[in-house]
Amino acid sequence: MTAAVDTKFAYRRSPDQERAHPAHHPVVIVGAGPVGLVLALDLAGKGHRCVVLDRRQGPSEGSRAICWSKRTLEIMGRLGLADDLIRRGVTWKTGKVFSGTREVYRFDLQPEAGHARPAFINLQQFHLETHCVAAALRSGLVDLRWGNEVTHVAPSATGASLRVATPDGAYGLTADWLVAADGVQSIVRRELGLDFEGQTFNDQFLICDVKLLIDRPTERWFWFDPPFNPGQSALLHRQADNVWRLDFQIGADADRNEETRPENVAKRVKAMLGDIDFTFEWISCYRFHCRRLSRFRHGRILFAGDAAHQVSPFGARGGNSGIQDADNLAWKLDHVLRGLASEALLDTYDAERRQAADENILASSRATDFISPKGAGARAFRDAVLGLVETEPFARAFLNSGRLSVPTAYDASALSTIDGFAPHDALALRPGAAAVDAPLGNGWLLSALGQGFGEICFTREPATPRHDAGLPEIRSLVVTDDLACARYGAADAPAVYLIRPDQHVAARWRRAAPEDVRAAYRRAIAA
Amino acid sequence: MPLRRDPSFSDPDRIYNTIIDAHRGLSDAESLSLNAGLVLLLANHIGDEGIVREAIAIARASVMSMG
Ligand SMILES: Cc1cc2nc3c(=O)[nH]c(=O)nc-3n(C[C@H](O)[C@H](O)[C@H](O)COP(=O)(O)OP(=O)(O)OC[C@H]3O[C@@H](n4cnc5c(N)ncnc54)[C@H](O)[C@@H]3O)c2cc1C
Numbered sequence A: 001m002t003a004a005v006d007t008k009f010a011y012r013r014s015p016d017q018e019r020a021h022p023a024h025h026p027v028v029i030v031g032a033g034p035v036g037l038v039l040a041l042d043l044a045g046k047g048h049r050c051v052v053l054d055r056r057q058g059p060s061e062g063s064r065a066i067c068w069s070k071r072t073l074e075i076m077g078r079l080g081l082a083d084d085l086i087r088r089g090v091t092w093k094t095g096k097v098f099s100g101t102r103e104v105y106r107f108d109l110q111p112e113a114g115h116a117r118p119a120f121i122n123l124q125q126f127h128l129e130t131h132c133v134a135a136a137l138r139s140g141l142v143d144l145r146w147g148n149e150v151t152h153v154a155p156s157a158t159g160a161s162l163r164v165a166t167p168d169g170a171y172g173l174t175a176d177w178l179v180a181a182d183g184v185q186s187i188v189r190r191e192l193g194l195d196f197e198g199q200t201f202n203d204q205f206l207i208c209d210v211k212l213l214i215d216r217p218t219e220r221w222f223w224f225d226p227p228f229n230p231g232q233s234a235l236l237h238r239q240a241d242n243v244w245r246l247d248f249q250i251g252a253d254a255d256r257n258e259e260t261r262p263e264n265v266a267k268r269v270k271a272m273l274g275d276i277d278f279t280f281e282w283i284s285c286y287r288f289h290c291r292r293l294s295r296f297r298h299g300r301i302l303f304a305g306d307a308a309h310q311v312s313p314f315g316a317r318g319g320n321s322g323i324q325d326a327d328n329l330a331w332k333l334d335h336v337l338r339g340l341a342s343e344a345l346l347d348t349y350d351a352e353r354r355q356a357a358d359e360n361i362l363a364s365s366r367a368t369d370f371i372s373p374k375g376a377g378a379r380a381f382r383d384a385v386l387g388l389v390e391t392e393p394f395a396r397a398f399l400n401s402g403r404l405s406v407p408t409a410y411d412a413s414a415l416s417t418i419d420g421f422a423p424h425d426a427l428a429l430r431p432g433a434a435a436v437d438a439p440l441g442n443g444w445l446l447s448a449l450g451q452g453f454g455e456i457c458f459t460r461e462p463a464t465p466r467h468d469a470g471l472p473e474i475r476s477l478v479v480t481d482d483l484a485c486a487r488y489g490a491a492d493a494p495a496v497y498l499i500r501p502d503q504h505v506a507a508r509w510r511r512a513a514p515e516d517v518r519a520a521y522r523r524a525i526a527a
Numbered sequence B: 001m002p003l004r005r006d007p008s009f010s011d012p013d014r015i016y017n018t019i020i021d022a023h024r025g026l027s028d029a030e031s032l033s034l035n036a037g038l039v040l041l042l043a044n045h046i047g048d049e050g051i052v053r054e055a056i057a058i059a060r061a062s063v064m065s066m067g
Helices: A034-045 A070-078 A082-088 A125-139 A187-191 A262-273 A318-337 A344-371 A375-388 A393-398 A445-449 A482-487 A514-524 B012-022 B028-046 B049-066
Strands: A023-030 A050-054 A067-069 A090-092 A094-099 A102-108 A120-122 A142-146 A149-156 A159-166 A169-180 A197-211 A220-224 A233-238 A243-249 A279-292 A301-303 A453-458 A474-479 A495-499 A505-509
Touching (some): A034 A318, A067 A318, A125 A142, A149 A187, A169 A187, A169 A318, A187 A301, A233 A262, A262 A279, A301 A344, A375 A393, A445 A474, A495 A514, A505 A514
Parallel strands (some): A023 A169, A169 A301
Antiparallel strands (some): A094 A102, A159 A169, A220 A233, A233 A243, A495 A505
16 A cells, blocks of 8 residues: 655654744645645745644545646646656546447547647656655755644634644644645634535445556546446546556445445456456545535635535546645735735635636536436436437537546636737637747746746747846746747737736737836736 | 527428437337437537527426426
8 A cells, every 4th residue: 555654744843832822934734735735835936934734644545636737737847846746657648438348439638749748647646745745845944744633723813823733732823824725624614614515426436546567558548338337437547656546436325335345346346457466555435526615715814725625536626726726826925925915916816716616616517417417317418428429529529528627717817917919819828828838949938937927028030139027026038939929829920928927827918018017917916 | 599489390290200200119218318319419500509598498497387
């Protein structure tokens, strides 16, 4: 199963535990899952110290998330971790969908070249977390405290106070800013008495990770009604270290205790893969939920990741969207901490990431409804799609085995400046959208952007001088590469983009005066 | 353009029976599937979400009123 005792996760007594009065910290993060860790790393990259509390004393249990999207890898690239994660994981971009034993559809999530990062990697969640923990320790700015369980939280006008239980007894802490990244069961959410409402799906899913040697392509295989799981769905996906994720829909009434007994799971594994040798890494049974908090900001307390929203796993939107929460929050908190922006900037974290949560909840509930239809009518439509999909192109668009995670474009964001392009022109890069990568000479556009605001002039004219807004906060570059210009709608006429620190587009123009860029920058920090 | 609600076929009996005949020999479950396939094909052909929504609302209201 998981690795032997890893000292990276060991409980260590903190000097804060000796104090008569609670120690104070500017930023405390509850939860060292992927979301808390990425936030801590991003803040550290911007020079901020933070305390991260987690009740665990070891890597998280089981694999849970395995699919990490291109956008997540781009964020990890900004934090200097993408190359390691890609090396450690398995890269994929294609999937197949079967109805019974027939392949009815195949897809390619990254059909075009010219992106630094692949469409997806698969890597066990605990591996990703372990890489983040190592980087957090290297930064010297992240005070990671394992075996620290938050038991009480009290908000105040200027921050929050916490009670933390440890193997050596309890202690108190106060913080200017508290980030709740403490997962689905969030203690912070419960202490604040906040609702977490939405939809629960009745169907149960048996999920297991098995280690075995087979020669199969690294593709996502999804079955509707396969002979080894009649009337239900199944999923097969490769992870690192010859581990495979098997996922069986088992129905609403299945007995989970019976189903999760290794000898019973083994029968399912053999029915799916044949009479092979394997070992179990993890077995679990889930009923999925789609729900969110009504607001992600409560004064000085901010919610991120599963603590703020939960989705079903079809589409790999849970962890990936949580990491995008961190990406959105880190630069805003940085601007507020440095006094460059007012607290109002954090309201846009709430607005933008709620929009993203709604998008993810919608996509993953629709996929779950397709995979486990409610009632005979819904099932008939699902089966009709499966019956038509092989010969009718239109039915392929209805087929839904999970719409895989893509970044949200913050269309209604108060931080965006009204689009300077004509309607429908280069829509993929409209204000609010995540910047798209492209090759530059011997590097990549997203890596050239760095950590802060960036102003890019895309032009095919090599002699173009740097366009400079004259603000130290904005670094400016000129890009003349063909593919980059084409992607940014500048193949025929130049374009100027202002990109936020989270690499989303703040504004764009066909021509911009320095005052335009300065005004867009002020808008983008809610000044 | 709103949903057309006046007759549009010159021979309504024939198209009605064509639809009925398609169900001949099918189980209830198969009939349900056939209808689902037809709805999807026709909805895609119409290609106008507003029209499809209007049709759904009228058909659903008639089912509810038969209650
Ligand atoms: C079967 C399955 C498959 C999935 N597959 C994918 C996938 O392929 N891709 C994807 O993107 N997502 C996937 N997800 C979702 C993903 O696992 C979650 O969205 C992700 O873990 C959320 O990260 P988080 O940091 O918000 O929360 P968590 O990972 O849950 O971390 C929360 C942390 O808070 C700590 N904590 C909790 N309470 C306290 C407390 N009181 N005091 C201190 N610490 C506390 C916990 O110990 C934990 O370490 C999957 C989920 C499941 C269940």
